[in-house]
Amino acid sequence: MMRFAPLTRDFYIPKGFVKVTDKASDAIVCVCTSAKDRPAAMAFHGKAQKPDWHHTFAGEAARDLKIHEHFEGRRRWAEWKAGTPRRAQETPRFRSRAYSLCLMGLRADQYRLLSGDESHRPPHGRGPRGQPDCRRYQQ
Known part of the structure; x- marks a missing residue:
């Protein structure tokens, strides 16, 4: 029986995409134009191989807004994760x-x-x- 090799991130990213990274988080967004000449984007985070989302948009402004929301969401998640261990040490879950x-x-x-x-x-x-x-x- 043949087993499939795990798909890498490069498998999901078509040719012609431009990678945009956020300095304050682990988010990566690949931006391009779709086959129907519409703005498109695909977002990843961390070491994830599958994309978080892959959309085509009605215009450049909608695509930029979605990218900004993705970067902001990953920043908030990183801040929450950084604060969680400290908070867990201060208050035990049970006696x-x-x-x-x-x-x-x-x-x-x-x-x-x-x-x-x-x-x-x-x-x-x-x-x-x-x-x-x-x-x-x-x-």
Whole structure:
């Protein structure tokens, strides 16, 4: 069975296109005139092999507006991505203690049963809902 080789970016770009790049982002737009003598453009970003979009336009102004919107959108995405790791480090998504208690079937206020305080332990050795005492499983 024959396998197809992955298509490169050059496969999608016809002859005669002029590459326009944005200095503030990873966007690349290839500009030309279509077979019907209409303005055309094809946009890529980063290392992507397939185009983000490929359009023909009614006029040069519409094509320039679409290219400007693409460059601006890639700039905003790059700014958002640069800010995301810092924001994720400042606020954790969940509290690990509460999450682990939830996995054991306990609420955070019931944690005192596991803390070693015998005065709150049920006399029959079972948890608050009749489950086995979780201290047996803690090593």
